[in-house]
Structure formats: C-alpha cells, structure tokens
Amino acid sequence: MENFVVIIITAIAAFLLGFVLRFVYAKLNAKSAEHVSERIISEAKMMAESKSKEALLEAKIIVDKERKEFENEIREKKQSVQILENRVNQREENLDRKLDVVDKKERALSEKEKSVSDKEQNLKVKFDEVEQIKEEQKKTLERISAMTREEAKKTLISSMEEEAKQDAAILAQRIEQETRETADKKSKEILSIAIQKVAADHTADITTSTVAIPNDEIKGRIIGREGRNIRAFEQATGVDLIVDDTPEAITVSAFDGVRRQIAKIALEKLIADGRIHPARIEEVVEKVKKEMEEHLKEIGEQAAIDAGVPGLNSEIIRLLGKLKYRTSYGQNQLQHTLEVTWLAGAIAGELGLDVMFSKKAALLHDIGKAVDHEVEGTHHQISADIAKKHGESPKMINAILSHHEGFETPQSAEAFVIAAADAISAARPGARRESVELYLKRLEKLEKVAKDFKGVSMAYAIQAGREVRILVEPENVDDKQAQVLARDIAKKVEQELEYPGQIKITVIRETRAQDIAK
Structure with a gap:
C-alpha cells in the first residue's frame, strides 16, 4: 500500500515537474520568437529603407533623363520653328522684291501700251495718207497708160508668173543635180561595199548536154530497131536525142534543165549497163527520177544554208533545187538567186534595214522560174503565188512582185533593195548572154x-x-x-x-x- 502511495506521489510529482518544465520551456521559446520577430522586423525595415532609397534614386535618374530629353526636344523644336520663321521671312522678302519688279513692269508696260497706241494712231493717219496717194497714182497711171487697173494687174501677174516659172525650173534643176550627185556617191559607196562582200563564179549554161558513147554500135542500140528505143527514151524523159555524125557522142536537148539532167544520167546508166530496150529504159528513167528528187532536195537545203535563210518549207527547198537546172539568158538561176540574196543582205546591212527579211525575199524572188514552164503567168506572179501559198506576209509578196520595174510599185525600202540586187546580178558583165x-x-x-x-x-x-x-x-x-x-x-x-x-x-x-x- 505504501508502495502504491509512493508510486502515486512520485507520478504526481513527475507530472507537476513536467508541467513546470514545459511551462518554463514555452516561456523561453516565446522570448526567443519575440527576439527573432524583432530581428526580422528590423531587417525588413532596413531592407525597405534601402529599397526605398534605391527606388527614389532610380526615380530621380529617370526624371532627370526625361527632363533632359524633354529639354532637348523643346530645343530642337525651337530651332525648327526658328528655321521656319527665317524661311518665311526670306520668302516674304523675295515676294516683296518680286512685287516691286511686277509693279515696275506694269508701269513700263502701261507706258509701252500708251506709246504703241500713239504709234498706231500715227500709222493709221499715215496709212490713210498712203492709200490716198496710191489711189491718186493709180488714176494718174491709168490716165497716162490708157490701161485699166485690172488690165495692169493681169499684165503684172503674167510677167511675174513667167519669171517665177523660170526661177523654179532653174532651182529644180539645181536641186535635182545636187540630189543626184549626193545619191550617186552614196549609192555607189554602198554598192561597192556590198559587191566586194560577194564573190560568185558564173559560167554560161546551155540548153543541151552531150553524152559520150564508146562506139557507134552503142549508138545504133540506143536508136533501136526502127527507132523504137530512141522514141521510148524521148517519151519517158521528155527530151530530144540528137544523133548525128558527131563521133562517139549523142546530144540531149531540152529547155527543162531537170528533164535534161535526168535524161543524161539515165542514158549514161543505160550505156554502162548495156541492156537497152523500152522496158529497161522505163525502169532506169523512173529510178533516176526518184534519185533526182532526193538530189534536188539536197541542192535546195544546201542553197538555203549558203543563203543563211533557215526554216524554209520543204516544197520551197525542192523548187530551189530545181533552179540549179534553170537558166536565164545563159545565167544559172540558182547561182543568180544566191548572188541576189548575198547582195541584198549586204546592202540591207549597210542601210540598217531588216537583213533576214531582205535575204528571204531575195531567195524567193525568182522561185517561180522553177515551174514557169508548167504554170501560166509571169515568173513574178508565180513566185508571189508560191510565197502567198506558204503564208508569207504582204510585205514579202510586194518585194517579190516589184523586183522588176513596171509590175508593181515597191512599198518598202527592202523591196527597193531586192530590185537593186537583182539588177546588179543580172547586169554584171559576163553574167548573161543573148543571141x-x-x-x-x-x-x-x-x-x-x-x-x-x-x-x-x-x-x-x-x-x-x-x-x-x-x-x-x-x-x-x-x-x-x-x-x-x-x-x-x-x-x-x-x-x-x-x-x-x-x-x-x-x-x-x-x-x-x-x-x-x-
């Protein structure tokens, strides 16, 4: 029991001791917290004061900066205003000076107007006096010469008209002479330059070809029994074979150069082959005709390249090839066409005209001669029809039609160039011949x-x-x-x-x- 009491007393004592200790600890903690809070508050106050000072300093800096900028802006605006004021003052001064000048001019003008008015009045008086004197002179002249005013006027006009005609004739003759001399000099200069740029060889072509034969036996086989071979050959080729006493030669005659060339090649092939009869003749001639078509195309393409005119239609290429076997007064037509093309290009270049147009028109100007024996009409018109058929321009058609005088009037400078180049090529000594x-x-x-x-x-x-x-x-x-x-x-x-x-x-x-x- 005593032990139990001791335990209870001990427990109560321990409880009280713990309570007292806790109370003491709490007191101590409260004082410590108070000290801490005071310290924090003190530090916060110090920090706030520091921040406040910094903010105040920054605000002062900003205010100073803004004040300086504002002062600078005010200063600049004052300067601008001052400049504008100076300009306005200067303009006002200029305006005042101009107004003074205008006033002076107005005063001078008024004085001149008054002077002119006085002079007009004086002139009017004098004019009236002159008119009166003229009337008196007219009456005196009519009385002395016994001529009326109208008769005298007609006589004077007739005399002046005759004199004017003579003066005009003399002036026209002088101008024409000067123009001719200048034009002659310039045209000769241009033509000499153009001709020197063109070097073309010519040989006078003929309308017959000679085929060599090895012996008279072959000549007899070409004629055939009762002339059937020669008739078959002439019918197939459209040429005339002239078999005469000329040894080892047969003459092929035809105005169509393509036919003549086909006949010549076919005859040479028949002679080389040895088989000469109507069926073989037809076979060889047909084969040569096909080869000739390819040959004409090659010639035309080469001519277009030599002329420097690309992009031509295949039909025009073929007709160009045919011109190689066409002559005009003995001059080879293809060679003439190329020569005209080169000359036209050179002249157009010297004159600053369209060189490509001039060369193309020159290349086509006589293209109709390739078929003028097949189609009715002059070679000018046939050439123009061919060009029109292939979509050439009216300007090109006119250049082709007008390359000879009297057919159509040239409507462009290039047309005159084509006509001149054609005339130069044709007129060159030795280029053409006639019977x-x-x-x-x-x-x-x-x-x-x-x-x-x-x-x-x-x-x-x-x-x-x-x-x-x-x-x-x-x-x-x-x-x-x-x-x-x-x-x-x-x-x-x-x-x-x-x-x-x-x-x-x-x-x-x-x-x-x-x-x-x-």
Whole structure:
C-alpha cells in the first residue's frame, strides 16, 4: 500500500515537474520568437529603407533623363520653328522684291501700251495718207497708160508668173543635180561595199548536154530497131536525142534543165549497163527520177544554208533545187538567186534595214522560174503565188512582185533593195548572154523609142545597149527642154522595153555659131 502511495506521489510529482518544465520551456521559446520577430522586423525595415532609397534614386535618374530629353526636344523644336520663321521671312522678302519688279513692269508696260497706241494712231493717219496717194497714182497711171487697173494687174501677174516659172525650173534643176550627185556617191559607196562582200563564179549554161558513147554500135542500140528505143527514151524523159555524125557522142536537148539532167544520167546508166530496150529504159528513167528528187532536195537545203535563210518549207527547198537546172539568158538561176540574196543582205546591212527579211525575199524572188514552164503567168506572179501559198506576209509578196520595174510599185525600202540586187546580178558583165539576133533587135527598138520623140535628130545605142546617146535639134529643143526630154525617154524605155540592169539616157544639144570674115 505504501508502495502504491509512493508510486502515486512520485507520478504526481513527475507530472507537476513536467508541467513546470514545459511551462518554463514555452516561456523561453516565446522570448526567443519575440527576439527573432524583432530581428526580422528590423531587417525588413532596413531592407525597405534601402529599397526605398534605391527606388527614389532610380526615380530621380529617370526624371532627370526625361527632363533632359524633354529639354532637348523643346530645343530642337525651337530651332525648327526658328528655321521656319527665317524661311518665311526670306520668302516674304523675295515676294516683296518680286512685287516691286511686277509693279515696275506694269508701269513700263502701261507706258509701252500708251506709246504703241500713239504709234498706231500715227500709222493709221499715215496709212490713210498712203492709200490716198496710191489711189491718186493709180488714176494718174491709168490716165497716162490708157490701161485699166485690172488690165495692169493681169499684165503684172503674167510677167511675174513667167519669171517665177523660170526661177523654179532653174532651182529644180539645181536641186535635182545636187540630189543626184549626193545619191550617186552614196549609192555607189554602198554598192561597192556590198559587191566586194560577194564573190560568185558564173559560167554560161546551155540548153543541151552531150553524152559520150564508146562506139557507134552503142549508138545504133540506143536508136533501136526502127527507132523504137530512141522514141521510148524521148517519151519517158521528155527530151530530144540528137544523133548525128558527131563521133562517139549523142546530144540531149531540152529547155527543162531537170528533164535534161535526168535524161543524161539515165542514158549514161543505160550505156554502162548495156541492156537497152523500152522496158529497161522505163525502169532506169523512173529510178533516176526518184534519185533526182532526193538530189534536188539536197541542192535546195544546201542553197538555203549558203543563203543563211533557215526554216524554209520543204516544197520551197525542192523548187530551189530545181533552179540549179534553170537558166536565164545563159545565167544559172540558182547561182543568180544566191548572188541576189548575198547582195541584198549586204546592202540591207549597210542601210540598217531588216537583213533576214531582205535575204528571204531575195531567195524567193525568182522561185517561180522553177515551174514557169508548167504554170501560166509571169515568173513574178508565180513566185508571189508560191510565197502567198506558204503564208508569207504582204510585205514579202510586194518585194517579190516589184523586183522588176513596171509590175508593181515597191512599198518598202527592202523591196527597193531586192530590185537593186537583182539588177546588179543580172547586169554584171559576163553574167548573161543573148543571141545576136535578139541583141540587134533590142538595140534597134531602143533607138526607135528615142527617135519617136519630137526634136530628136539622131539616136545611137552604145556600150552593148547600156547607154543611148540622142542628138537633138538645137533650134527646137533648149537646155531646159533637153533635161525634160531625157526623163521622158527614160520613162518610155522603162514602159516598153525589157532589159537587164539599167540604161543611161544622154541627150546632146549642140549649138554652132559661124560667120564669114571678109
């Protein structure tokens, strides 16, 4: 029991001791927390004061910065305003000066107007006096000359008209002479440059070909029994075979150069083969015709390359190839076409014209000659129809149609270039030839055209028909009329004659004065 009491007392004592200790500990903790809070508050106050000082310092810095910027802006605006004020003041000064000048001019103008008005008044008075004097003079003249005013006017006008005509004729002659000299010099310069750029060889082509045969036996086999082989050959080729006494040769004659070439090659193949009869002739001729078509295409393509004109239609290529076997006055037509193309390109280049257009028009200008024996019409029209068929422009058609004078008027500078190049190629010495009979007829007709004009006493065609010298009657034709006569004869020659190149018309008026010394 005592032990139990001791235990209870001990427990109560321990409890009280624990409570007291806890109370003491709590007191101690409370004091410690109070100290800590005071310290924290103190530190917070110090920090707040520091932050406040920093914020105040930053605010002062910002305010100073803003104040300086504001002051600078105010200063700049003041400067701008000052500049504007200066400008306004300067403009006002200028305006004042201008107003002064205007005032002075207005005063001067008023004075001039007054002066002009006074002068007009004086002139009017003097004009009236002059008119009065003129009327008096007219009446005096009419009384003295016994002519009315209208009659005198007509006489004066007639006299002045005649004088003006003479002056105009002299002026026109001088201008024409100067223009001709300038144009002659420039055209010769351009043509000489163009001709030097073109070097083309020509040989006079003929309308027959000769085929060599090894012996007369072959000649007999070509003729065949009762001439059946030669008839079959001529029918298949469309040419004439001339078999005469010429040893070891047969002549193939035809105006169509392609047919003549086909016949020549076919005959050479038959002679080499040895089998000559109608069936074999037809077989060989057909084969050669096919080969010729390919050959014509190759020639045309090479011609287009040589001319520098790409992109041509295959039909035009073929016709170009056919021109190799076509001649005009003995001049090979393909060679002539290429020469005209080169000349036209060179002249167009010198004149600053369309070179490619000029070359193409020149290449096509005589394309109709490849088929003019198959199609009706002149070669100009046939060439133009072919070009039109393949979509060429109206400008190109006109250049083709007008390359010879009298057919159509050239409508572009390039058309004149084509005509000039064609004339140069045709007129070149040795390029063309004609028979003696045709040559003499042309000269006679040329002289007759000149003799048909009134006042012409004699006419002579010289320099192979390139010039006509005309003697006129001096009592019927004066110097001015001689110039007009030369122009009229030239126009008639252009209208009535066909000729390559140009013909120079020279009118000679000879005046002789004689007397007898006694």
